[in-house]
Amino acid sequence: MLEALQFEFMRNALLAGLLASVTCGVIGTLVVVNRIVFISGGIAHAAYGGIGAAFFFGLPYMIGTTGFALLAAVIMAAVTLKARHRSDTVIGVLWAVGMATGVIFLDMAPGYNVDLMSYLFGSILTVPGSDIWLMFGLSIAIILITGYFYNDFLGMSYDEEFAQIRGVPVKFLYFLLLGMIAVSVVMIIRVVGLILVIALLTIPPYIAEKYVKSLLEMMLFSGVLSALFTLTGLWLSYSFNLTSGATIIMVGAAAFFFSILFDHLKSRFSADRNE
Amino acid sequence: MNSFVIEVRDLWFSYNGHSVLKGADFEVPEKGFVALIGPNGGGKTTLLKLMLGLLEPDRGRVRIFGETPRKTMHRIGYVPQEVGVNKSFPISVTDVVLMGRMRTGKIWPGHSQHDRIAAQEVLNRLGMSEYKDRRIGELSGGERQKVLIARAIVNDPEILFLDEPVANVDSKGQSEFYDLLKELNETATVIMVSHDLMVISSYVKSVTCVNRSVHYHDAAEITQEMADMYCCPAELVTHGEFPHRVLRKHEDF
Numbered sequence: 001m002l003e004a005l006q007f008e009f010m011r012n013a014l015l016a017g018l019l020a021s022v023t024c025g026v027i028g029t030l031v032v033v034n035r036i037v038f039i040s041g042g043i044a045h046a047a048y049g050g051i052g053a054a055f056f057f058g059l060p061y062m063i064g065t066t067g068f069a070l071l072a073a074v075i076m077a078a079v080t081l082k083a084r085h086r087s088d089t090v091i092g093v094l095w096a097v098g099m100a101t102g103v104i105f106l107d108m109a110p111g112y113n114v115d116l117m118s119y120l121f122g123s124i125l126t127v128p129g130s131d132i133w134l135m136f137g138l139s140i141a142i143i144l145i146t147g148y149f150y151n152d153f154l155g156m157s158y159d160e161e162f163a164q165i166r167g168v169p170v171k172f173l174y175f176l177l178l179g180m181i182a183v184s185v186v187m188i189i190r191v192v193g194l195i196l197v198i199a200l201l202t203i204p205p206y207i208a209e210k211y212v213k214s215l216l217e218m219m220l221f222s223g224v225l226s227a228l229f230t231l232t233g234l235w236l237s238y239s240f241n242l243t244s245g246a247t248i249i250m251v252g253a254a255a256f257f258f259s260i261l262f263d264h265l266k267s268r269f270s271a272d273r274n275e
Numbered sequence: 276m277n278s279f280v281i282e283v284r285d286l287w288f289s290y291n292g293h294s295v296l297k298g299a300d301f302e303v304p305e306k307g308f309v310a311l312i313g314p315n316g317g318g319k320t321t322l323l324k325l326m327l328g329l330l331e332p333d334r335g336r337v338r339i340f341g342e343t344p345r346k347t348m349h350r351i352g353y354v355p356q357e358v359g360v361n362k363s364f365p366i367s368v369t370d371v372v373l374m375g376r377m378r379t380g381k382i383w384p385g386h387s388q389h390d391r392i393a394a395q396e397v398l399n400r401l402g403m404s405e406y407k408d409r410r411i412g413e414l415s416g417g418e419r420q421k422v423l424i425a426r427a428i429v430n431d432p433e434i435l436f437l438d439e440p441v442a443n444v445d446s447k448g449q450s451e452f453y454d455l456l457k458e459l460n461e462t463a464t465v466i467m468v469s470h471d472l473m474v475i476s477s478y479v480k481s482v483t484c485v486n487r488s489v490h491y492h493d494a495a496e497i498t499q500e501m502a503d504m505y506c507c508p509a510e511l512v513t514h515g516e517f518p519h520r521v522l523r524k525h526e527d528f
Contacts, residue, residue, distance in 0.1 A: 033361075033364060033365070148384070149384055150384075150385075151373075151377055151384045151385060151386060152377065152378070152384045154366065154370065154374075155374045155377050157364070158361065158364050158366055158371070158374065159355065159361075159374065161324075161329055161353075161355060162353060162355060162374060162426070163374065163377065164329060165327055165328070165329070165348050165351070165353050166348070166349070166374065166375070166376075166377040166378050167348060167349060167377070167378040168377055168378055168384075209363070209365055212365045213365060213367055213408070213410050214365055214366060214367055214370060215365055215366065217365070218365050
């Protein structure tokens with residue numbers, strides 16, 4: 001692994017993985033505790049429309065995709081604002097429409113179409129240096145915004161009605177959260193791809209949630225887990241010549257099942273001891 | 276100026292075309308203690324949420340301290356139904372209580388030292404300080420209920436709204452809880468949605484029957500006549516050394 005770091009693409013891959021892990025920790029935690037995993041999936045797949053649009057109009061990947069994902073997020077927020085847990089049909093439709101838009105844009109795009117697989121399963125080994133800077137800026141922005149509104153997000157996630165009575169602008173925060181999800185999703189697509197983004201966004205917070213006492217701890221712990229999965233996955237994919245995005249997810253999934261097994265054995269053990 | 280802290284005028288509300296409240300009209304005096312009673316689905320919680328400003332009425336108006344609910348929400352406290360709150364959420368008891376002081380008279384959404392002291396004091400008062408660093412899901416139903424009450428009163432509210440506050444609390448916890456409410460009622464107006472007329476009759480000052488239409492009775496007793504006209508299959512109680520129940524079911528509900 002260390003000798004691999006002499007390659008610039010490998011150093012970029014590591015940095016991209018770490019930056020994506022920071023956002024996974026912060027935003028993934030908010031996604032999991034607010035139970036908006038499906039909405040986030042919808043935004044991620046709608047972002048595919050942005051990939052197509054970027055090719056069609058000749059825009060840089062990050063700008064086209066971020067713009068489209070943000071648009072999808074605003075629409076999702078508007079339609080799900082009233083009934084957050086009962087909008088699955090609309091989300092499903094937007095999910096599909098986004099992907100279809102992407103495919104059609106790519107059909108119509110002039111010239112040779114690049115390897116779509118790299119967007120579906122990630123292309124962490126080809127992240128250019130300019131994208132690293134953009135990812136760095138977006139990560140900082142997400143941390144600052146979440147830090148500033150931390151108590152408001154905590155209150156809204158725990159008990160939205162009470163937060164509203166205390167004067168927390170929950171509608172604004174909901175739009176803000178979905179917007180930040182959109183930006184994070186675009187970043188994470190770089191690392192593990194469109195299909196797997198939800199796994200990296202939700203597995204670390206899901207594991208972390210059981211062992212922490214606060215939302216902040218959950219964000220930190222899941223950020224660390226996410227970095228661990230990304231680095232381990234990257235190392236395995238380099239050593240065994242495997243697709244990096246899928247390997248990262250398999251590492252996360254292994255940890256996920258291990259944590260479930262661990263909890264199960266722990267509760268069995270304490271039940272036995274109590275008898 | 277009048278001394279009413281809550282005024283509800285000709286309030287109508289419907290949900291998906293079904294009318295839930297029809298022309299509610301009453302007022303609550305300062306330091307009143309009102310129980311909202313009525314059958315399930317009769318609109319008790321809806322009426323409470325209209326008074327809190329969480330719902331907008333189709334017609335009519337709610338005035339809290341002479342203003343719209345949204346303008347005065349920093350002066351009220353709210354205890355929601357305990358079942359509606361996520362138990363597995365990673366949040367400590369102290370952080371739940373601190374929610375009661377979010378955004379009160381400050382722009383920055385953080386908590387000051389002053390807020391933390393207030394949270395500590397209210398937990399002490401309720402005998403909950405040993406739980407302050409526990410995760411909320413580790414507490415029993417009764418303990419969790421106390422935390423929600425601590426959150427509602429940490430802001431020294433002038434009106435306290437409670438939605439079925441003792442649903443998951445054992446009977447010892449319930450009488451402790453009602454004694455606490457009585458104490459709070461010395462400084463604050465209390466509005467409580469309840470099923471449990473048996474206990475509240477010795478604490479409340481007035482009763483509001485909610486069953487689509489709303490009827491306010493400025494006394495803690497319900498006459499047979501009122502029950503016949505407006506209320507549910509109710510357990511009716513009056514004041515006295517030995518409260519007695521009148522159980523009566525009506526054909527029309």
